[in-house]
Amino acid sequence: GTTIRREDYRPFAFRIPTVQLEFELEADLTWVRAQMIVQRRMDLPRVSDLELDGEDLALISIHINGDLIGAERYTLTPNTLKILDVPDHAEIIIVSTCQPAKNTSLSGLYVSGKSLFTQCEAQGFRKITWFADRPDVMSVYHVTLRADRKQYPLLLSNGNLVLKKDLDDQRHEVQWHDPFAKPSYLFALVAGEFGCREHQTMTASGRKVLLQVYSDPGSEHQTQWAMESLERSLRWDEQRFGLELDLDRFMIVAARDFNMGAMENKGLNIFNAAYVLADPNTATDSNYQAIEAVIGHEYFHNWTGNRVTCRDWFELSLKEGLTVFRDQEFTADMMAQGLSATAAQSARAIKRIDDVITLRAAQFPEDSGPMAHPIRPQSYQEIGNFYTATVYEKGAEVIRMMHTLLGEQAFRAGMDEYFRRHDGQAVTCDDFVDAMNWALQKKNPTRDLTQFKRWYSQAGTPRVNASLAFDAATQCCTLTLSQECAPVGVEKQSGMKKLPFHIPITVGLLDEKGQPLPLALKGQDDQPDTEKLLELTKETQSWTFEGISKRPTPSLLRNFSAPVNLIYPYTNEELALLSAHDSNAFARWEAGQELATRQILAMAAIWRETGQTPAPDPVMIDAWGSMLKDTDIDAGYQARALSMPLEKTVLERMSAMDPVAVAQARVSLKRVIGQHFCKELIATYHQQSTPGKYSPAPGPAGKRALKNLALSFLVTAHQKEAIELAFQQFNHATNMTDRMAAFTTLAHETQGARTSDAITQFYENWQHDPLVIDKWFAVQASSPLATAKSMTGLMAHPAFNLRNPNRARSVIFQFCSANMLGLHAADGTGYAFWADQVLALDTLNPEIAARLARAFDHWSRFIPGVKDRMQQELQRVAAHPNLSRNTMEIVSKALA
Ligand code: DPP
Numbered sequence: 001g002t003t004i005r006r007e008d009y010r011p012f013a014f015r016i017p018t019v020q021l022e023f024e025l026e027a028d029l030t031w032v033r034a035q036m037i038v039q040r041r042m043d044l045p046r047v048s049d050l051e052l053d054g055e056d057l058a059l060i061s062i063h064i065n066g067d068l069i070g071a072e073r074y075t076l077t078p079n080t081l082k083i084l085d086v087p088d089h090a091e092i093i094i095v096s097t098c099q100p101a102k103n104t105s106l107s108g109l110y111v112s113g114k115s116l117f118t119q120c121e122a123q124g125f126r127k128i129t130w131f132a133d134r135p136d137v138m139s140v141y142h143v144t145l146r147a148d149r150k151q152y153p154l155l156l157s158n159g160n161l162v163l164k165k166d167l168d169d170q171r172h173e174v175q176w177h178d179p180f181a182k183p184s185y186l187f188a189l190v191a192g193e194f195g196c197r198e199h200q201t202m203t204a205s206g207r208k209v210l211l212q213v214y215s216d217p218g219s220e221h222q223t224q225w226a227m228e229s230l231e232r233s234l235r236w237d238e239q240r241f242g243l244e245l246d247l248d249r250f251m252i253v254a255a256r257d258f259n260m261g262a263m264e265n266k267g268l269n270i271f272n273a274a275y276v277l278a279d280p281n282t283a284t285d286s287n288y289q290a291i292e293a294v295i296g297h298e299y300f301h302n303w304t305g306n307r308v309t310c311r312d313w314f315e316l317s318l319k320e321g322l323t324v325f326r327d328q329e330f331t332a333d334m335m336a337q338g339l340s341a342t343a344a345q346s347a348r349a350i351k352r353i354d355d356v357i358t359l360r361a362a363q364f365p366e367d368s369g370p371m372a373h374p375i376r377p378q379s380y381q382e383i384g385n386f387y388t389a390t391v392y393e394k395g396a397e398v399i400r401m402m403h404t405l406l407g408e409q410a411f412r413a414g415m416d417e418y419f420r421r422h423d424g425q426a427v428t429c430d431d432f433v434d435a436m437n438w439a440l441q442k443k444n445p446t447r448d449l450t451q452f453k454r455w456y457s458q459a460g461t462p463r464v465n466a467s468l469a470f471d472a473a474t475q476c477c478t479l480t481l482s483q484e485c486a487p488v489g490v491e492k493q494s495g496m497k498k499l500p501f502h503i504p505i506t507v508g509l510l511d512e513k514g515q516p517l518p519l520a521l522k523g524q525d526d527q528p529d530t531e532k533l534l535e536l537t538k539e540t541q542s543w544t545f546e547g548i549s550k551r552p553t554p555s556l557l558r559n560f561s562a563p564v565n566l567i568y569p570y571t572n573e574e575l576a577l578l579s580a581h582d583s584n585a586f587a588r589w590e591a592g593q594e595l596a597t598r599q600i601l602a603m604a605a606i607w608r609e610t611g612q613t614p615a616p617d618p619v620m621i622d623a624w625g626s627m628l629k630d631t632d633i634d635a636g637y638q639a640r641a642l643s644m645p646l647e648k649t650v651l652e653r654m655s656a657m658d659p660v661a662v663a664q665a666r667v668s669l670k671r672v673i674g675q676h677f678c679k680e681l682i683a684t685y686h687q688q689s690t691p692g693k694y695s696p697a698p699g700p701a702g703k704r705a706l707k708n709l710a711l712s713f714l715v716t717a718h719q720k721e722a723i724e725l726a727f728q729q730f731n732h733a734t735n736m737t738d739r740m741a742a743f744t745t746l747a748h749e750t751q752g753a754r755t756s757d758a759i760t761q762f763y764e765n766w767q768h769d770p771l772v773i774d775k776w777f778a779v780q781a782s783s784p785l786a787t788a789k790s791m792t793g794l795m796a797h798p799a800f801n802l803r804n805p806n807r808a809r810s811v812i813f814q815f816c817s818a819n820m821l822g823l824h825a826a827d828g829t830g831y832a833f834w835a836d837q838v839l840a841l842d843t844l845n846p847e848i849a850a851r852l853a854r855a856f857d858h859w860s861r862f863i864p865g866v867k868d869r870m871q872q873e874l875q876r877v878a879a880h881p882n883l884s885r886n887t888m889e890i891v892s893k894a895l896a
């Protein structure tokens with residue numbers, strides 16, 4: 001494939017200040033007229049031809065300044081239209097057609113159900129009309145939509161509604177105007193029949209705005225939470241960042257077929273229905289939380305992404321990292337709202353824990369594999385492959401580190417400065433850091449973020465080794481931190497010399513009772529705190545604390561203050577001390593997880609040798625017992641603390657990954673705990689009931705999480721009474737959270753007629769709701785009992801449809817990336833299934849196929865036997881003729 005490089009960026013030689021689009025919308029053939037004002041940029045070297053992008057379009061005509069031009073005035077290749085020798089100022093009209101019903105890629109203009117939708121990020125607009133389809137060309141759009149009144153009663157586009165009229169032939173016309181200049185990737189249109197929930201509200205400055213949530217007719221009762229989340233998002237951005245909605249109306253439309261989570265098109269967000277629709281009977285607590293987070297995320301893009309956008313796609317993290325950080329803070333603030341200071345700290349810790357679990361499960365593996373890239377990549381073959389956990393989640397971590405280094409107030413000043421400098425522009429990550437640097441230096445002129453910028457250009461997860469030296473004679477304790485980060489991914493080939501990162505590390509020290517010690521830096525602190533932010537900027541640095549009478553236990557990387565692997569030679573007893581007493585709720589959770597991870601690793605090693613798993617260290621069992629009995633802590637927090645670490649996170653710690661051993665060891669440990677604490681778990685189960693009306697609020701959601709965790713431990717332990725409880729809960733649950741929890745544990749841990757009845761019954765009760773049926777498929781595909789053969793059976797079910805990404809994800813992705821035992825079955829059928837599905841998806845939807853292809857990124861790190869078979873299937877995919885550019889980039893990098 002062709003590699004596109006960041007350093008090759010050149011500004012576009014023309015401006016296109018206005019675009020008028022006209023559509024005659026029809027599913028089979030849509031006619032598009034694009035009229036644009038084109039002005040040659042005199043501040044740049046002169047380029048005579050106007051080169052526009054296009055894909056799968058049929059050209060009908062081109063006019064320049066009123067004249068129809070002939071074929072001698074342009075050249076046309078499959079993906080470019082070059083108009084030769086254009087005047088300095090020109091009005092260009094291009095008429096073309098496209099075929100939405102044939103568009104299975106779900107990028108550009110496409111059909112979903114009976115409706116038409118668009119998805120233009122990153123490069124879908126070129127499938128609608130020829131254009132300079134790049135984010136640094138910003139235009140004011142006026143859009144005219146014409147379509148059949150009956151089939152498409154609702155016609156939406158960006159901005160404000162300016163005109164609506166009926167036409168002859170049962171058709172009608174609607175015109176929209178978006179007053180803000182925007183890049184083409186933020187264009188959107190929707191045509192179809194929808195139900196609508198509306199809400200009038202006021203911005204902080206007193207402007208009236210109309211909020212609308214559109215969804216399939218009859219699903220309006222499922223959009224209340226989405227609307228409430230949208231209103232909360234408006235308020236939060238006003239309060240925390242002083243940012244207001246800038247349009248008269250803001251629309252969200254739910255689409256059943258959608259490649260991603262959602263899309264922040266100006267004023268017309270298009271969402272995967274999974275992140276809009278919810279009611280207590282169909283959505284779980286985590287669905288509710290995800291909806292609020294994604295609605296917040298897309299809404300926050302209106303400023304971080306739309307008002308200030310990216311210069312080119314290498315700068316994607318400029319908007320994504322920042323907006324993920326903003327949505328994380330939004331959720332944390334919502335969770336902590338109205339709580340006491342201590343309760344708020346634990347609520348924020350829960351959110352942080354959930355985000356760190358995601359980062360470790362998705363981003364850390366990426367950062368150590370063939371697709372490793374800095375948050376601002378240097379090169380790509382297909383930009384669709386770079387909507388990654390690194391750009392998003394690690395990008396958010398990098399913003400969070402700046403927030404930690406600057407503090408809330410200076411960070412806010414930096415944000416204000418960023419908008420003051422760049423509103424209405426397409427800019428770079430450097431521009432953002434420069435604004436933050438300005439704010440940092442205003443606070444302290446001696447500081448700067450120059451070294452910090454390395455987070456944008458170097459990939460990989462740094463490893464920070466910590467050691468502690470205690471000197472009883474001087475009562476001093478010295479903490480030494482050293483960092484290393486070997487080249488990863490493309491860095492390996494380029495022989496890049498990596499430089500030390502600027503790493504903020506928040507630490508505390510605990511005495512032998514677990515009490516916090518004052519941290520008096522030698523000769524510096526008059527009034528020492530019990531927590532310190534250390535800044536590691538060199539390869540190795542030491543800090544000496546005075547007045548410490550006994551060797552303390554360090555509490556390191558509190559709140560996960562940097563996206564690094566921190567290694568310290570803790571004893572299990574020290575970890576148990578931290579897990580029982582650390583005043584930092586995040587670090588307390590982390591210590592317990594480290595204890596469990598060590599157990600699983602040790603058990604996996606012995607299982608591999610002997611087929612047996614040894615008994616876990618009593619220190620770990622005791623630690624779990626104390627956490628279980630600690631009734632002072634919040635139930636949601638307790639549920640996180642008692643959970644087993646994810647298989648993926650444990651695997652990442654093995655030099656030769658043995659997926660089956662890890663899965664077996666993890667389940668054995670869970671079983672031992674379930675058996676050991678049977679009485680306590682049953683008590684916990686009964687204590688955490690949430691009678692009354694369902695609410696997704698953190699309080700009751702936390703109770704359900706703890707109750708259902710207890711149930712799952714007990715069922716894994718094959719506790720008879722618990723299996724009975726699970727069936728009862730499944731049959732009598734009054735909300736989907738409880739029903740799904742019971743259903744999952746039964747389907748995964750039990751077999752027999754009652755279990756298969758439950759599976760049948762679930763389908764029969766919910767077959768009318770596609771999002772619930774996604775859950776039904778997902779539970780079966782992630783079951784330890786699932787095999788490639790049973791997957792083929794599931795895919796033959798009439799409700800399965802490979803073209804619907806949510807359905808493909810619920811079956812194929814669940815099996816290939818969330819089912820260790822199924823994928824890694826000894827007969828190799830799991831691997832062959834993966835390859836078959838990558839190839840099947842690739843002809844329909846390359847973006848989704850390439851995502852699935854990534855499930856084999858780590859093939860070379862597996863144990864012999866496993867890795868050879870994975871490699872063979874990768875080679876089979878790579879050798880397939882006419883592979884999409886998307887999938888080709890993934891498999892060729894994996895095999896390189
Ligand atoms: N920009 C979208 C989002 O992350 C994805 N295309 O919100």
Ligand code: ZN
Pocket residue numbers: 297301319320323
């Ligand atoms: Zn985003």
